[in-house]
Amino acid sequence: MARPLAHPRHRLLRALAVPLGLALTASLGFLPDAAGAAPPADGPLLSYVVNTVPGHATVGRVEQAIARAGGTVVTAHDRIGVIVAHAANPRFAATMRTVAGVQSAGATRTAPLKPSGTADFGRPQRLTRAELVAAERTAKAEGEEPLEPLQWDIPAIKADRAARVNPGSRKVTVAVIDTGVDDTHPDLEPNFSARQSASCVGGVPDTSPGAWRPRDPVGDAHGTHVAGTIAAARNGVGVTGVAPGVKVSAIRVSEPGAGFFYAESVVCAFVFAADHGVQVTNNSYFVDPWMFNCKDDADQAAIVDAVGRAAKYAQDKGVVNVAAAGNADTDLAAEKLTDTGSPNDSTPVTRTVSPKTCWDVPTQLPGTVTVAATGSHGLKSGYSNYGLGQIDVAAPGGDARQVPELPAKNGNILSTIPGGDWAFYSGTSMASPHVAGVAALLKSAHPKASPQEIRWLLKEQADNPGCPAGDATCTGTRHVNSHFGYGIVDALKAVR
Template structure:
C-alpha cells in the first residue's frame, strides 16, 4: 500500500455550502459548441483517457455540453446533474482543450495521465498479520468483558472508547461510509454491523451496487477492511472491538483493482455522491486523490480535479454527511511556504516539482468543511510520520507509532484491527487516525441525530483533549535530531489542532 501526504487546507473562510468553483474564480467560457466538429476529433489518435467536465447545473447547459462532448470525440460514462460533473472517456488528444472552450463548461481536464488500460492509501509501513497462534496467546490476556484481542488495543483506552461502549456503543441508525479499497463484509467482526444497502463499487466513476461488488479484489487490498474494523468491529466475543461498535459501516470501493490501488478522482466523485444519496452520515477518507499529490490551480487538468471532487463532497455535506480525512504521513509542516512533490503523477512517470501551497492542494483533505486528522501514539505525542500544521489540522487521534511502545501483551505501538479472510493485523498511519475520528463523529451523531456536519465538527473540537505543544524539542524517532516544530497554544496548535478526540465525552 502506498501514499497520502496531505497538504495545506484551502484558505476559504466561507460556509461549506459555498462552491469552491465560485470562490476560486472558475468562469464559464463564452465559446459555443458550434466551434467543435465531430470529423477529426473522433479519431483514436491519442491515449484513451478519463476526463472530468464541470458545468453549470441547469438542464439546458448539461444537455448542450453532452452534445459538445460527443462532437469532440468523447463518450459520457455518467452525468451527475445535481453537481454539474460529467465523467467522460476520450482518445482525442485535444479533447480537454476543445471542451474547455464550450459555453457552460466551467472547468475540464484529464483525471489521469496514463491510458485507461493501464492502471493510495495511508498506512506507514507493511502490515503485520497476527498468526492464529498469536491470536490464541493474546486472547489469554483478555480481561472479563473484553474482546479476545482487546488487550492490544491501547488506542481504545487512549480515547475512552472502551468505557464509552458500556454507556452507548452508537446507534444502528448511523452509518460510516469507508471510501477505500473495499471492505470484507464476511469478516466475523464486521458482518454484524455491515450495511450492504449502502455499499457500492465506484471504481469506474459510476456506482455498481451488484451484491459483493464492494469487497476487496484480494487480500493485498486490506486497507479498507482494517479501517472498517477500527470504526465498527462488533463487541461479539470475537477478535477486536471498534470505537463505535454499535453503528453500521458501509463500503464504497474506489481503489483500482491492481497492485497500485490508485484512487482516481472520478471514483471519489462517485463515492461522495453515492454516500450522500444513500443516507450515510459520516465518510472516512484515508487517501489522497491520484494521480497528483498536489493539484495546482494553474494546470487545467488538476484544476478540474479539485473542482469536481469539491462539488461532490460539498453536495454530501449539504445532504448531511460529515467527511473526515487523514492529514498525511510525510511529517510535513502543512503550514509551510513551499512544498516539494516528487511523486506526481503516480500513474506514469513522476517528476520533482516545487509547489506553492497556496495554489496546489491535496484532495480531499484540504477541501472546505472536511475534518483533517493528525496521528498520535500511545504516549499521546504526535506520531513520528504524521504531517501537521497550525490552522490545517482540525483534530488528532491514535494512528500508531512504532517508537512509542505500549504496555500491552504484544508491545506493539501500531493499531490492531481486522484484515480480509477473518484475519487481524497491525498498521500505523494517519489512515488509522482518521477512522478513529470518523467513529467518534458517529457516536456524536448517535447522541445528536439532528446535528449538521458543521455542528458535528464543532463538537469533535470542543470535546477533544489538547496536550498542547511539547515543552522539549520534538524528536519523534529518537535519533537526536529535531523533526518538527509545534506552533500554537493549549487550545489549538499545529500538532493536534483542537486536540485528541474523546469517545467517552461524545456519549456523555
C-alpha cells in the first residue's frame, strides 16, 4: 500500500485535572487562572474535535462554551454531535471535557495548523514502452482492454467474468476517501460523479469544480490509482476496474503538503458521502497522527469517538465502509503491539499498545469491512497486516515476490494515475478497492441490501485457500483464518 497507511508515529497528551472547586466555572466554558483572567492563547494553534450529545440545542450551547474557552468553531455536525474547532489555548481540550453535554474532546494533531513537507505516497512504477506494446497486442487478441493482460488481479477475483454478466449499476457510487482523484483521466471520466465529490480538507466540504483533484499529480497519485481499480471503464482505453459499470466519486481528505489524513477531514468525508447518496466508501489510509488511537488517552479517545460516529452515520444511511488493514505485517489480534512511529506529525516515540483498547481508525471501527492483501500466488502479501477475528476478507494488493504468469510479469497492481497515465502500486491500499468494487457489484445485484448484509455476502461468497503449510503466523481454520479472514473475494459470485 502507498504512504497513507504506512506512516506510524506518537505523543501522549495529559488532560489537566479539574479541582472540584472549579467545576461550576468550568461548566461555564473555561478555567480561569488565579486572577480570573481570560483563557490563555499561548500554545500552538491546533484543531480539535468536541463530541457532544447530538442535537442543535446542545451543540449550540457547547459552541458558546468553545468561544469562551478561546476557541473558534470551524463546523458542527449536529446530527452526530461532532464539533470541529481551532484553539491556541493549551487547556482547551481539558476545559471542554468539563462542559455539560460534552462527551469527549481532544486535539486531532500534535503539529500546529500549517502545512509542511511534501506528500509522498510512493513513486509509481510506470509502464515501459515494451510492456505497453506487448499488452495491447495480447488484449486485441483476447478482446480485452489494452492493458488488461497486465492486470493479473482482475481474473484472480473473476472480475473479468463478472463484467460479462453484470458490470455494475449506474445507480451505485463508490466514494474514494483519499488524496483526490483525477477525474479527467480517460479511464475514469466516463464513470466519474462530480455531484458526489468534494474536498473535505479541514473539515468543511468544498464542492467547487475540481476541488476533489489531487494537489500534487505525482505525490498524490494514490487516490487516482484506487479509483481505477474500483471503476476504470471498459472503453477501449488502458485498464479495467472491478466494477466498470458503477460510478466513482472523490472525497479528498489529505492535507496539502504533508498529506496527513486528520480526523476532522475524515468525519466530513463520511458525512458528505452519506448525505450525497453514496453506496460504498473506500478507505485506504489510517487517521493521522496515531497509527493506533488508544481509548485511555483523552485526545485519542475523542478521535475514535468522532470518526466512529461519522462512520456509523454513514452505515445507518446504507453506506458500506471498506478499509485497508495496513502494511506493517502485524498481527492485529496480538496481546500487545509496539508502535514506534506515532505521532507522525511531530516527534514519534515508542509505545506498547493493546489492540483491545487501541484501534487503527477507521479500519477497526465496528461494521467496517477490513481487508488484507494477497499476491498473484494467492498468498498473503508479505507486508499485509493480519489477525484472527480482525480481517474480514482478502483481495489482491500485490507482492513483488509473487511473480504472476505471463504476460503480466509485474506482481504489483496496475491502475490509473493522474495525467492520463497508468502505473503499478502495491499495498493493502490496493486490496481494499478490489473489495469496494465487489461490494458495488453486490449493491448492484441487491440494491436494497443493508451494509450488514453486504458485509455478510462478501464473507459468505469469499474463497478461502486456507493457511499455507508451515506458516505459523496463519491461525484458524480453512473457513476463517488470520491471513484471509473468510477468504479472497469473488466478483463472479457477487453478480450471480
